[in-house]
Amino acid sequence: MLKNKTIVLGVSGGIAAYKACDVVSKLKKLGANVHVIMTKSSVEFVSPLTFQSLSQNYVVSDMFEEPRTWEVEHISLAKKADLFLIVPATANVIGKIANGISDDMLTTTVMATKAPILIAPAMNTNMYENPIVQRNIENLKGLGYRFIEPDSGRLACGDTGKGKLSTPEVIVDEVVSLLTKNQDLKGKNIIITAGPTLEKIDPVRYLTNRSSGKMGYAIAGEAVKRGANVTLVSGPTKLNPPQNLKKFIQIESAQEMYEAVVRNLEENQVIIKSAAVADYKPKDYSDKKIKKSDDDLVIRLDRNKDIAYEIGKLKENRILVGFAAETNDLIENAKGKIKRKNLDFIVANDLTQEGAGFGVDTNIIKTIDAQGNITEYPKMKKEEVANVILDKIKVLLDK
Known part of the structure; x- marks a missing residue:
């Protein structure tokens, strides 16, 4: 279903990062070519080797690590992407993107891509409902960024409320819809x-x-x-x-x-x-x-x-x-x-x-x-x- 489609998947630093592994696996089974970019915080939750094994592509996490190719990494990935997916997206990453800050490989590549960007937030309920976070989300929606609403339930911190990462099935369904649906009403x-x-x-x-x-x-x-x-x-x-x-x-x-x-x-x-x-x-x-x-x-x-x-x-x-x-x-x-x-x-x-x-x-x-x-x-x-x-x-x- 996703054959010949390239998805760049950004993983930011939250406990829900482990669910991104399942997302990568499901996308690969549908034929997608998946490249993973991890923030420095995210590697504290999931090993880059895990994503590398699942995606069958090397994982980028450091802007200044020795390049594996002679391409400018963030520009190369930005151009390859048919879709840029961020799972999970923390309040920090959403805030940086909304305000034009690009100080790591993930946010720099986001700034360089012209592909559709799909963001799946995951964070504590109070953080998600914070007016600043909501303002950042609304600003990005106004610029054409798409969001997958988080679920409500028991969070890793023990609180109960909205902020739980949506299920891998819902995320993958949204990716499939975006990449296979005819966009004939775009802008209407x-x-x-x-x-x-x-x-x-x-x-x-x-x-x-x-x-x-x-x-x-x-x-x-x-x-x-x-x-x-x-x-x-x-x-x-x-x-x-x-x-x-x-x-x-x-x-x-x-x-x-x-x-x-x-x-x-x-x-x-x-x-x-x-x-x-x-x-x-x-x-x-x-x-x-x-x-x-x-x-x-x-x-x-x-x-x-x-x-x-x-x-x-x-x-x-x-x-x-x-x-x-x-x-x-x-x-x-x-x-x-x-x-x-x-x-x-x-x-x-x-x-x-x-x-x-x-x-x-x-x-x-x-x-x-x-x-x-x-x-x-x-x-x-x-x-x-x-x-x-x-x-x-x-x-x-x-x-």
């Missing part, structure tokens, strides 16, 4: 809405729907893999956001979702409205819990803003994609939404079909464009559906 800015909205009745009750957010999250994840800068606006879900989003905006109500989309509209070329937005909200909110009584409870509802309709009036030359999840009259209802909401195309699915409803990992869709052309698809994984949608968007972007 896409905003995606996902999940349900939540409309409060009182402090303990609310109106919502069955949307899990899986479809929107799948579109966001696949768009990132194809190089897009993705802003994901999400209602309440149990899902972890995809890696390397440009922005992740959590909201509850339809009004909050509308405001988030409008606030970020100008910078985006594509809007994908996959969220299941509540059509109605309680007319009156009670700031105290409504007590049960012998009488029936009547809740008066007001209409929420139709976000796709409102954005359709503002879209200008942007691409706007809508969704129609129906239980009857699917085509008729979907076509009505295209015209009314000024959509470029709509993704329609019948919720009564097995494998096409909320909360499952598959979907069965039809796409309908503004000219009324209908394309039907078989049951597919939501990631496959996501790429069908993104392929259609790519065609529109190229026009």
Whole structure:
């Protein structure tokens, strides 16, 4: 899968350095050519000989050691790399890269490479959550560096929290995705809405729907893999956001979702409205819990803003994609939404079909464009559906 791909893997000084051995082994099994650069601190945790044996390439750890070739080492490795991977990345290494410091072989080679750079942080929870570290990470993301979020769990120091190096399997999957996925949406800015909205009745009750957010999250994840800068606006879900989003905006109500989309509209070329937005909200909110009584409870509802309709009036030359999840009259209802909401195309699915409803990992869709052309698809994984949608968007972007 990674045949003829060269990966330069930087290892910095943390206890999680031992997990980088497994990463190297897995990358080699996939056919990659792996060159390892170690910081001086990292060799206190794992022997260079271990990485040398696993990678079948000599390991560089000292900028001033006697060269094994007549190449300028850091420039040579920087040019060879199809991907530069840092596992684990300490707060120190992240800080140096973010501030342009290149005082060892690892950071010097990072500064010299034009390859994509993927960073997997690992450190104590308090260090990871430190505002300076978070600022450095955000600054690097803004420059196009990609990150693999650390896991939560028991850390080597005995603390429990976020900062644990992601698993070798997740790291390798991300490498494979970056090196094999077509980057045809690179530089495109896409905003995606996902999940349900939540409309409060009182402090303990609310109106919502069955949307899990899986479809929107799948579109966001696949768009990132194809190089897009993705802003994901999400209602309440149990899902972890995809890696390397440009922005992740959590909201509850339809009004909050509308405001988030409008606030970020100008910078985006594509809007994908996959969220299941509540059509109605309680007319009156009670700031105290409504007590049960012998009488029936009547809740008066007001209409929420139709976000796709409102954005359709503002879209200008942007691409706007809508969704129609129906239980009857699917085509008729979907076509009505295209015209009314000024959509470029709509993704329609019948919720009564097995494998096409909320909360499952598959979907069965039809796409309908503004000219009324209908394309039907078989049951597919939501990631496959996501790429069908993104392929259609790519065609529109190229026009």
